[in-house]
Amino acid sequence: MNDVEPKTDEESPYECFKCGTIVVAETHPMTCPDCNASMRNRRTPLE
Ligand SMILES: [Zn+2]
Secondary structure: OOOOOOOOOOOEEEEEOOOOOEEEEOOOOOEOOOOOOEEEEOOOOOO
8 A cells, every 4th residue: 555645735724813714725815705814824833
């Protein structure tokens, strides 16, 4: 069996800081489609 290598360009979930809307996309959406607030990558831990 072959191991599946993680892809860096796969879709990732992004979460709105303000309303919590989740958007799954390959590229980072700059603003929330619902409220235009900033989005963050849920896979990136916050400091
Ligand atoms: Zn929002």
